[in-house]
Amino acid sequence: MGEPITFDGRVAIVTGAGGGLGKEYALELGRRGAMVVVNDLGGAVDGSGSSQAAADVVVGQIREAGGDAVANYDSVATRDGGAAIIQTAVDSFGGVDIVINNAGILRDKSFGNMTLDEVDAVLDVHLRGAFHVSHPAFQLMKERGYGRFVHTTSASGLFGNFGQVNYGAAKAGLVGLSNVLAIEGAKYNIKSNAVAPTARTRMTEDVLGPFVEMFDPVQVMPMVVYLCSEENELTHEIFTVGGGRYGRVFIGTNTGWFAGQGVVPSIEEVREHLPEIRDITEHVVPGDINEELMILARLAGG
Ligand SMILES: NC(=O)c1ccc[n+]([C@@H]2O[C@H](COP(=O)([O-])OP(=O)(O)OC[C@H]3O[C@@H](n4cnc5c(N)ncnc54)[C@H](O)[C@@H]3O)[C@@H](O)[C@H]2O)c1
Structure with missing residues (x-):
């Protein structure tokens, strides 16, 4: 097994970490010694509403387990929100080493029935949201000569899925962001990868059908957290993870x-x-x- 992987002294930002997959990432990073910014707007699956409770609960769990965490309730969907998330990391923990772009919403409809507002809402959270957080983070990582990004893509964007043209486009866009960050970050020891998860969360409980029990979100966590580690040398890659399967997707x-x-x-x-x-x-x-x-x-x- 080799030496255990730890995150002592590292500052991690997990967006959308108030529930689902992001919560699993945040809890494990906290358990393994990272200082964690638990970001979550606390809205509904379609992005409406907001609440501080989701992020607060996860921060409480990390602290109860002896870890260090702070809540942030800003939306990734705005520039100010992204900047405020990074500022929380800087004010609380002095910088940022790890960013997991995980926050997400759904506005599913077939293209013929979808409004352009539904396109904007989804692009704003997933794709622009990742830019709003990664842009200021990248500057800080460059200065320190260290960084780990994991961007959450999706089989919908990589392979296509009925009723998700907005979501699929956003998720495919994240692969482009990840690939170029990997190339530009290489000389600063900044690694950037994308993960396409499949997991039983509030986002998917209606769509996974009879297979729903097979996809515990905690099974996605080990791959994502490994990619955030100091020893991870992989970059510019895409992984598909769910139901106990850990694989690679590639553009060839x-x-x-x-x-x-x-x-x-x-x-x-x-x-x-x-x-x-x-x-x-x-x-x-x-x-x-x-x-x-x-x-x-x-x-x-x-
Ligand atoms: N569950 C799956 O099978 C699956 C498959 C492919 C991709 N994904 C992606 O994984 C990520 C996590 O999804 P999940 O399944 O855990 O669903 P989830 O709804 O449990 O988690 C998403 C979290 O993001 C938060 N969020 C939404 N908009 C936000 C904003 N503007 N700012 C900050 N936080 C915001 C939500 O409050 C929520 O806690 C998403 O990007 C999703 O698209 C999930």
């Missing part, structure tokens, strides 16, 4: 079909070569855009 590309340098094929030629264009038996998982360009360079003989 194949060799494809090379028409030739400077050649403009006809659309009929494209049609003819669709099998090669689409064949994914051999693929690579590029670590950045240059690694994709290398494929073309190889084909072009350069």
Whole structure:
């Protein structure tokens, strides 16, 4: 098993940590010695309303177990809210080492029935929310030369799910944020990964159907908390976690079909070569855009 992983002296922010998955992350980080900012707006699944109770209960549990935690009730959905969350970490614990972007809401509807307000509400919490928190956090991490980000993506964004175009777009957007933060953070020892969880929470209790009992949220926690640890060297990766399964999701590309340098094929030629264009038996998982360009360079003989 090796040495136990601890978080002594580390400051962790977990957004949306008043319940569900975020609560499990916050409790474990607290148990293992981190100073935890438990952020939660305390609203309903659709984002309406607010209450301080959710965050307060989790802070109480961390403290009862001998840990150190402070509550923050700001919304990630605004710039001021994001800044205030970081300020809470700085005022209470002197900085920020770990950010888990976990806060989330749902406004599910088929695209034809969805209003643009329902699109905005979901993008504001998941995608802009992650920017509002990560932007000020990244500055502080750069100065200290250390940081760990875990962004919460979703199978809905990675693979698609009926009725979640707003949510899917936001969750796919978080993968883009994570990938670029991983590249830009590399020289500052800042690691950034994304996790797509599946868990029985108030958000999913109606959708997991007969499988609901299989997905205890605490089973997602070990992967997420590992990625927040000092010894974690992984970055720029996406993990899928739920029901006891711990796996990787990757964005890869194949060799494809090379028409030739400077050649403009006809659309009929494209049609003819669709099998090669689409064949994914051999693929690579590029670590950045240059690694994709290398494929073309190889084909072009350069
Ligand atoms: N449960 C799953 O199977 C599943 C699957 C894929 C992704 N996710 C994602 O995991 C994350 C956690 O979800 P969960 O399942 O634990 O649901 P949850 O509803 O229990 O947790 C979300 C938390 O975020 C908080 N929150 C909402 N809006 C906020 C805001 N503006 N500012 C601060 N806090 C806010 C809520 O109060 C709530 O406590 C979400 O990002 C969700 O999209 C969950």
